[in-house]
Amino acid sequence: MDILLKVKKIPGGMMVVPLLLGALTNTFFPQFFELGGFTEALFKSGSTALLGAFLFCNGAQINVKQAGTSVYKGIILLITKVGIGAVLGILVNHFFGVAGVLGISPLAIISSLTNKNGGLYAALAGEYGDSTDVGATSIIALSDGPFFTMIAFGATGLAEIPISALLAAVMPILIGFILGNLDENIRTFLAPGTSLLIPFFAFPLGAGLNLSQLVSAGISGIVLGVLCVIITGFAGYFVFKILKFKYPQVGAGVGATAGNAVGTPVAVAAIDPSLKVVASQAIAQVAAAIIVTAIICPFLVSFLDKYEKKRNNIAKG
Template sequence: MNIKDTMDRIPGGLMLVPLLLGALCKTFVPEAPGYFKGFTQGIMTGVVPILAVWFFCMGASIKLSATGTVLRKSGTLVLTKLVAAWIIVLVASQFIPAEGIHSGFFAGMSILAIVCAMDMTNGGLYASLMQTYGTREEAGAFVLTSIESGPLMSMIILGASGAAHFEPQIFIGAVLPFLVGFALGNLDPKLRALFAPGGQLMIPFFAFSLGNTINLGTLFSPLLGLGLLLAFGVIILTGIPLILADKIIGRGTGTAGIAASSTAGAAAANPVAIAAVAPQFAPAAADATVLVAICIIVTSVVVPVITGLWYKRFGQGLAETNRGDSPMMPAGATPVD
């Protein structure tokens, strides 16, 4: 059976398929973890410890060495995405309380959902689109998107916008696994080789555990419409700045900016991870996870379509001119979504 190949054909499938399986368990057999107990209960409910290991491995996998062009393109896209998310959260925090909205059409919307949907790019989706529609250095520009992975940048945005206050020891505790992994991976290439594969390996496990916090019945509530609204908000509100930055700073056609206007598959883990260290967000975590999951699915489908349309209308000629001798993406690099 070609299970892995089938998952790979689904945008963000390595995250979304186990997430859905976990959600099915939560929806139809919610008593299963308590019934089986032991290791089965651990893998179904152990979101935080599994995320901690994944976060460490993600840090170990990041190597900040590439050509200047790749770093310029990477830095432009990553910083633009983060600044756009910060501005959006800064504005939204004036109207939305930390615990989220509880009535009306916007019931379920929260600052937590907005920041987690907005600030992480689907690196795998971006790289595959740029291999088709961009230059080689544009395809390699996913190298810095790994910095966005995990709750670190979301927490920084929440703190910088005034939407949350994290005590120093709590913030340090949240980012320490990532920093230790980053330090070890860059001090010793053999340690990077040892730990880096865990960044991919852990995704199905924390996705399944995370799915066990989601009741699919919520999809038949107003959250579906709200999720669609948030997803198109991600594409428009981060896509426009990304296009401008790609054209003005990155010296591209804007195609890379469109391709980066998605929500990463791993972003679905952030609401629970942040709520674990910032209890004021706990009431919003479940709905935020559902909204972010909807954003992942919608942006994974819509972004490739509009990237192709943009490329045909504005980018094809210049991209083909520049495609020739551009540097390839770093050997052994793996996009993270």
């Protein structure tokens, strides 16, 4: 039937297809895989463990001589993603107030644009980049959650960097990195996991999404998601391009919004009561942005990948 070949022909197919299947299952049959045991762990609740194994395998592929490159790439993407999201949100707040523009509040803009989907970025980096690109995941993990949103709204005194969460994101990569550099055979043994595990953690990630959230958010939520991919995705690509990294298309992988970003408006509104008036709408819009970006960001990375390969072939010719 050539199912695998057909899936691979779809941009980011090894990530997108399982993710969409998971989202469709959760939308129309939310309890289908809630059987407990191995079934629920594999198809519903096990994305964290599977993603951890994926990062572990990728960490083993990073040569000790390349470790600094991963940190450098991560810092660059972190500054780009957070900086653009914060500046846009602050500008909208300055000119249009807390209600925002086109029905999209500054709270929704900053919550969605400053948060990146680590799992999706790691998968795209694994498919279109190299181990140093995947290794950058541990650095840009800082952009997950409400911390940088609070900074943008001047609430830095009420928030702290979640060191424990950062360590949790870094540890699988670090342990894999150590083992892979201690023994070349371990690096070789774990190499298949850098691609094999992608569809396995993609499905349960999708199973945490509900497509009905697109309806409740309306056009504004969809627009927010599209803008997030276009603005931060292309920004990541051009920054990598300017710095002459080998796979600039991977930079666009930060164009997707993190799943936990949906809780950011609530966290920020709890600290600043003046934002409660737009918090509920922002939640729906961010939820829509999570789904929209998860779907179209892989297409952007795939498009840029084809463009780069075509351009390089022309240059060689």
